[in-house]
Amino acid sequence: MSLIVVGSMAFDDIETPFGKSNKIVGGAATYIAWCATNFSPVKQVSVVGGDFPQEELDALAQRGVSLEGVQIKKDEKSFFWSGRYHLDMNTRETLVTELNVLGNFQPVIPESYQDCEFLMLGNLAPSVQLSVIEQLKKRPKLIAMDTMNFWMDIAMEDLEKLLAKVDVLLVNDGEARQLSGQYSLVKAAAAISKMGPKYLIIKKGEHGALLFHGSQVFFAPALPLEEVFDPTGAGDTFAGGFIGHLARTKDISFENMKTAIIVGSVMASFCVEKFGTDRLREIKKRDIDERIREFVSLVNFDISLV
Amino acid sequence: MSLIVVGSMAFDDIETPFGKSNKIVGGAATYIAWCATNFSPVKQVSVVGGDFPQEELDALAQRGVSLEGVQIKKDEKSFFWSGRYHLDMNTRETLVTELNVLGNFQPVIPESYQDCEFLMLGNLAPSVQLSVIEQLKKRPKLIAMDTMNFWMDIAMEDLEKLLAKVDVLLVNDGEARQLSGQYSLVKAAAAISKMGPKYLIIKKGEHGALLFHGSQVFFAPALPLEEVFDPTGAGDTFAGGFIGHLARTKDISFENMKTAIIVGSVMASFCVEKFGTDRLREIKKRDIDERIREFVSLVNFDISLV
Numbered sequence: 001m002s003l004i005v006v007g008s009m010a011f012d013d014i015e016t017p018f019g020k021s022n023k024i025v026g027g028a029a030t031y032i033a034w035c036a037t038n039f040s041p042v043k044q045v046s047v048v049g050g051d052f053p054q055e056e057l058d059a060l061a062q063r064g065v066s067l068e069g070v071q072i073k074k075d076e077k078s079f080f081w082s083g084r085y086h087l088d089m090n091t092r093e094t095l096v097t098e099l100n101v102l103g104n105f106q107p108v109i110p111e112s113y114q115d116c117e118f119l120m121l122g123n124l125a126p127s128v129q130l131s132v133i134e135q136l137k138k139r140p141k142l143i144a145m146d147t148m149n150f151w152m153d154i155a156m157e158d159l160e161k162l163l164a165k166v167d168v169l170l171v172n173d174g175e176a177r178q179l180s181g182q183y184s185l186v187k188a189a190a191a192i193s194k195m196g197p198k199y200l201i202i203k204k205g206e207h208g209a210l211l212f213h214g215s216q217v218f219f220a221p222a223l224p225l226e227e228v229f230d231p232t233g234a235g236d237t238f239a240g241g242f243i244g245h246l247a248r249t250k251d252i253s254f255e256n257m258k259t260a261i262i263v264g265s266v267m268a269s270f271c272v273e274k275f276g277t278d279r280l281r282e283i284k285k286r287d288i289d290e291r292i293r294e295f296v297s298l299v300n301f302d303i304s305l306v
Numbered sequence: 307m308s309l310i311v312v313g314s315m316a317f318d319d320i321e322t323p324f325g326k327s328n329k330i331v332g333g334a335a336t337y338i339a340w341c342a343t344n345f346s347p348v349k350q351v352s353v354v355g356g357d358f359p360q361e362e363l364d365a366l367a368q369r370g371v372s373l374e375g376v377q378i379k380k381d382e383k384s385f386f387w388s389g390r391y392h393l394d395m396n397t398r399e400t401l402v403t404e405l406n407v408l409g410n411f412q413p414v415i416p417e418s419y420q421d422c423e424f425l426m427l428g429n430l431a432p433s434v435q436l437s438v439i440e441q442l443k444k445r446p447k448l449i450a451m452d453t454m455n456f457w458m459d460i461a462m463e464d465l466e467k468l469l470a471k472v473d474v475l476l477v478n479d480g481e482a483r484q485l486s487g488q489y490s491l492v493k494a495a496a497a498i499s500k501m502g503p504k505y506l507i508i509k510k511g512e513h514g515a516l517l518f519h520g521s522q523v524f525f526a527p528a529l530p531l532e533e534v535f536d537p538t539g540a541g542d543t544f545a546g547g548f549i550g551h552l553a554r555t556k557d558i559s560f561e562n563m564k565t566a567i568i569v570g571s572v573m574a575s576f577c578v579e580k581f582g583t584d585r586l587r588e589i590k591k592r593d594i595d596e597r598i599r600e601f602v603s604l605v606n607f608d609i610s611l612v
Contacts, residue, residue: 207513219527258607305565
């Protein structure tokens with residue numbers, strides 16, 4: 001049940017058609033950890049500045065997140081991102097990005113993390129993600145990674161090296177198209193599998209997610225919601241649910257990955273209901289179970305009638 | 307097993323990133339009929355000009371389409387539409403629309419159609435769709451209708467009268483938003499159900515389709531395809547599969563409508579593989595069965611693992 005999560009812990013300032021968040025705690029690894037701890041303890045690898053709230057670190061620790069791999073740079077500032085969403089929540093506008101501590105982040109993997117079986121590399125510079133893999137003495141059972149178009153633009157060589165070493169890549173549809181040079185997602189999946197990852201998850205926001213493995217494909221919808229309040233972190237939460245379920249069950253078969261995708265989609269459907277990680281902090285196992293049942297009724301049909 | 311299909315039979319000239327069709331047979335009722343006859347005989351209601359190919363009419367008749375309700379205006383021209391698709395096949399550009407015979411179409415329901423249990427109103431002026439309902443002496447067991455944003459712009463009053471009389475409305479996501487004034491599709495569905503239809507199907511093209519009924523919701527994905535060659539008629543084909551399955555099984559429960567949505571999605575996945583109705587003319591029952599199995603594996607997951 002050992003899961004390492006690598007990624008940013010940060011401040012976000014978010015504007016949606018429904019309101020403004022002001023400066024709140026965010027970052028890929030924050031969302032992944034809040035989500036994945038529903039299923040498995042987490043060993044966190046990240047970096048924050050002296051401005052990062054101690055209460056947030058305490059809350060994560062209480063939830064089963066080991067913070068030994070989180071560097072605190074007392075005299076520096078945490079990563080800051082500010083963005084704006086319009087009515088179509090599938091696209092967003094970045095207003096401000098301040099790298100701060102993330103600018104020269106060199107992750108150090110503590111000895112106590114070395115036995116990990118599952119590794120989730122949240123979106124970061126590919127060279128940073130790569131250095132985590134290189135520090136592990138034994139290759140984890142499963143390495144999953146997220147990335148973004150920015151790294152395809154400026155660090156494609158590093159990204160290619162990294163892709164050759166991972167099992168699962170999670171990207172959105174636009175990123176899959178950019179990475180592969182293919183518009184059709186089926187063709188994109190075939191092209192990306194040649195770069196290394198045996199499993200590809202293409203996230204389509206409110207349109208759900210696809211899992212490709214060889215010639216197999218699985219689709220999980222997003223839960224139709226009355227209101228998507230704030231989509232920030234939905235992709236990271238999805239990744240947290242996916243890797244959390246795998247770490248809990250220790251089963252990396254395609255069949256179980258399908259279930260893990262559903263768990264990811266379920267968790268993302270909570271994330272978007274409030275600003276930041278607010279909703280993820282509230283939910284209990286019974287909420288998750290209830291929503292999994294909603295997903296079953298959303299997609300199940302009677303084949304005997306056909 | 308009696309199903310009336312109302313709609314255009316026409317010529318289309320289609321341009322996609324993959325080629326140009328030249329002038330080919332199209333029209334909502336043509337697609338619906340080619341599709342629905344896999345499941346049920348069809349009683350067609352339409353109008354064509356003297357230029358409409360007799361071979362097409364013969365082919366439809368041979369397939370089990372009654373043409374008694376299809377008016378042939380020898381001295382006039384058939385409806386003509388020309389359009390262009392770009393790489394994102396979810397949107398299209400209309401280049402030419404020539405109403406021709408459709409301009410003053412007054413459908414006449416033959417006596418032999420009067421016993422019909424299922425009525426599928428393809429996209430036409432709401433007043434024309436309404437006149438079909440008014441000509442039926444006995445209300446069919448189920449009335450389904452398609453419409454488009456154009457009628458919301460210019461004939462909203464007629465459309466509202468019509469909506470109050472139908473059971474199922476099929477529209478795309480943009481149309482559902484325009485009709486309801488709601489961006490959230492869940493809220494749009496609630497608003498539209500107050501206008502009359504107890505069942506609402508929102509088609510999202512390559513992103514699948516949603517079925518709403520009261521507080522129940524079901525989602526069917528579109529099959530991920532290597533290439534969408536020509537999306538023209540996919541929505542009509544979807545409607546044909548949906549109503550065809552219901553007419554075959556005579557079961558209008560929500561459970562069976564879910565299966566009907568899958569059948570619609572399966573049929574639409576064939577439609578887009580070639581220009582016009584070409585692919586629909588080729589497929590056999592075994593092709594349909596095989597693809598239904600693909601849909602099952604696309605969405606089925608093991609809940610016991612969660």
